[in-house]
Amino acid sequence: MAVQWPLLVFSVLLGASCGTLVFLGIGEIKGVFKKVRFPLAVCALVLLAVGGCASAMHLGHIDRAFYILGNMASGLSKELFAVGFAGVVTLVYAVLARKDYPGASKVLGVLALIAGVVLPLVAGASYMMPARPAWDSFTLPLMYLGTGLGLGFVLSAAVVCLRGEGDDASLALKLALVGVAASVVTMLAYVAWIALAPFPVESRSIGRLLTGSLALEFWAGVVVLGIVAPAALAWLALRKADDGAGAGAAGAGAAPAVAAAGTDGGAAAGATTAEAAGVRSAAGMLWGALACLVVGNVALRIIMYAVATSVESLIY
Template identity: 35%
Template sequence: MELQWPLILFTTFVAWSAGLFGAQGAAALAGEGRRAQMPALIGSAALLAVGGVAVFFHLEHFERIFNGFGNPTSGITQELVCVVVVGALMVVAFVVLRRAAGGDGAPALPKWLAALMIAAAALLVLVTGHSYMMAARPAWDSPLGPLTLLGAACAAGPLTFAVIEAARGEAAGRATALFSLVGSIANLAASVAYLAFMEMASASYTDVGYYYDPTHPTAGMVDVSALSPFAGESVAMVAVAVVAAAVPVVAALVGRKTGNWKVWGAAGALCAVAGAVALRMAFYSAGASVYLFY
């Protein structure tokens, strides 16, 4: 399947935005990273805006996007609802932080709001990933798809928040450091598991026969072997996805040990994002529909 770059960028930036937004909430629950809250909020809003702009380039007639919102069961409607909820919470957080800034200069978010931020961020990522689950594309029809996006969010978000903390002159809190490590490990595990699933799913195409050109009835129009993520050009994507998902684990470990989050946090966050992009590239390469074979 042809790579859909607007959707790749949309899902990646939404995951990054949600991960940073959720990391803010986790830090607020732990009473950490007060100086980083406002810059992180602005950063997560900017990332969400970039993802929102990217998705419009997927549409030939973007002005008709609202026609799809009439069906509440459609993925695009559910994504919009979640984006609106997260956007509303961002506004609330901004107002709270601005009002509290007149005190000691290090405003804190209330715990109830922090908990809602974490829940809304996770829901946004999972709903975004769920939109791509469909039985017609065996390589996509797995909960591992949404979980890989959640893993990317849990790796890139806390690492980015640690960088912002360091830039604001704060030491990364224990919660941020722990979430960076746990999130990075979860992201690596989910990425490897999903690649293994896509490889196993490629066997599904051999059970439905071959769709052929009537003028060449003995030649299949699709090379089944090329649908494996470990075949052809997809091999490079897989290698980048795995290596880039492993780097944040190392970065989180070294960051916790040295405290140099400006370098290691940035390296880990960027690699987590690069790994998410590479994994989505493999995702599209393996995402042929079984209807091609009937």
């Protein structure tokens, strides 16, 4: 099956948007990330809007999107409503993020979290069909969810490290690592399904990924850039920030003694500088991890379309 680029772009941007919404929802529950709520909400809304426009391009004429509403039981109808719900929730949350309404923001944050989890599952489930064995598995919507968490959590954590409160960086980096782990596990689960899918033929075999025509996309795109590099960079980012915080704590501990000796506050300033430098370095690593995740997601979806051959040849 040919790669459907508008839908591929839509799914990647949708995943990043939904992962950001889940990140914001966790932040509201924990009472953190307040300084970056608005820019992250706007970012999620823009990603969802651009992805929706890309998806509409697949139809040829945008007005055809209204025909989807004629069959409310279809996966595409459910996806359309889920996108609409997520868009409205994100817009309202972004407006509230500019004001001081803690209760309302928390409610909208929880709704954003729910939308961020449900929408990728609905979008992935719309592809499940017995006629295409490589798609007919719950591992596909799980892959949409897991990779979205990876993209959104890493993106959000990088923004927190650059523009958020210093105390929020540690939790943000831990969430980024959790997101990457979810991405890795669900990517591997979907690849395992490709190997185990019924009615095996060469066009959708695991051998095509390991040594065949899709080997470059699989090894370089999925394994190296989609799995190994983001995991390593997210781990190093967390370690870098922890090292900076440790150096800052040591410097802060020395500050009282320095002050008692009658010297200036250079130790305290050095502690703050060391901690900030560690967080900035962590942000740079996270941007690198995000770039790798984007490439890995694109590569996996190219594979997803390539192995989506039909069982029609077995019927006729």
